[in-house]
Amino acid sequence: MSPEQSPPEGSEPPLPPDEESSPQGMGFLEHLEALRVRLIRAILFLAVGTIICLIFSRQLLGIITATFGPGDQAHLALLHPTEGFVVRLKVAFVGGLFLSSPLWLGQLWGFISPGLYRREKRALIPVIAASSGAFILGAGFGYWILPHAADYFRSFATPEIAVNWSLGRYLDFSLRLIVAFALVFELPLAIFAAARLGIVTTAQLRRYRRHAVIAVLFVAALITPPDIFTMIVLALPLILLYEAGIVMASLAVRKSRPPPSTLPAERGGKIKGEDG
Numbered sequence: 001m002s003p004e005q006s007p008p009e010g011s012e013p014p015l016p017p018d019e020e021s022s023p024q025g026m027g028f029l030e031h032l033e034a035l036r037v038r039l040i041r042a043i044l045f046l047a048v049g050t051i052i053c054l055i056f057s058r059q060l061l062g063i064i065t066a067t068f069g070p071g072d073q074a075h076l077a078l079l080h081p082t083e084g085f086v087v088r089l090k091v092a093f094v095g096g097l098f099l100s101s102p103l104w105l106g107q108l109w110g111f112i113s114p115g116l117y118r119r120e121k122r123a124l125i126p127v128i129a130a131s132s133g134a135f136i137l138g139a140g141f142g143y144w145i146l147p148h149a150a151d152y153f154r155s156f157a158t159p160e161i162a163v164n165w166s167l168g169r170y171l172d173f174s175l176r177l178i179v180a181f182a183l184v185f186e187l188p189l190a191i192f193a194a195a196r197l198g199i200v201t202t203a204q205l206r207r208y209r210r211h212a213v214i215a216v217l218f219v220a221a222l223i224t225p226p227d228i229f230t231m232i233v234l235a236l237p238l239i240l241l242y243e244a245g246i247v248m249a250s251l252a253v254r255k256s257r258p259p260p261s262t263l264p265a266e267r268g269g270k271i272k273g274e275d276g
Helices: 027-055 057-068 083-099 101-115 117-153 167-186 187-196 203-206 209-223 226-254 262-273
Strands: 074-075 165-167
Touching: 027 083, 027 101, 057 117, 057 262, 083 101, 083 117, 083 167, 083 226, 101 117, 101 203, 117 167, 117 187, 117 226, 165 167, 167 203, 167 226, 187 226, 203 209, 203 226, 209 226
Parallel strands: 074 165
Antiparallel strands: none
């Protein structure tokens, strides 16, 4: 082919599947504007969810305080004039966070999806779809742990000592534990997404398992109240979820790997087309 003769558009070598739909080119200011719009929408969704939960804050507070358990020597008390009001606001906010999670996670996906290739979108769509379910499932597990944690800490009181805990402090402890487990249950999905995108491999995850355990203990100590009980309670599921993430990563690699029988034929077809 002579230099003056340009190849027809159809004869250009095809792009890889993940580059068939390239990311949308956006400038820095356009990214900031898109981020601003998505943040405003996410905040509005969160605000609506919080208002809805504020209407039912009394019932939500009753659900959380039910984990404290009955007892003549154990009571929750309001120790400050504004404590009851602040407690209602906290319950409403966290409830709104969970209630609106599919919506603000959708805004997160809407912000990052224009910068992804088609293959990357296919890898992340199931993760985004399952993230809300994992978030709520983790919160449910944390709620199941709460009564056992309350019983453990009440056991340090002797029969001569009355247990009168601050309602605000107990709510902070409860919400912190629930949100921590909700975030922890996202770990297998994060590992699955990283494996689908080729960021990590199952061999790397197995090789650095010991390092991961140390990191898990550090994270558990960081996000839980300062005691060994809740740290261990959070660390054990974290380790199990890391192992589950390894299994999901191996499934992700198998799913993203093309069938080996088709590769020689495709390569041969390309070579013949180039020679022709």
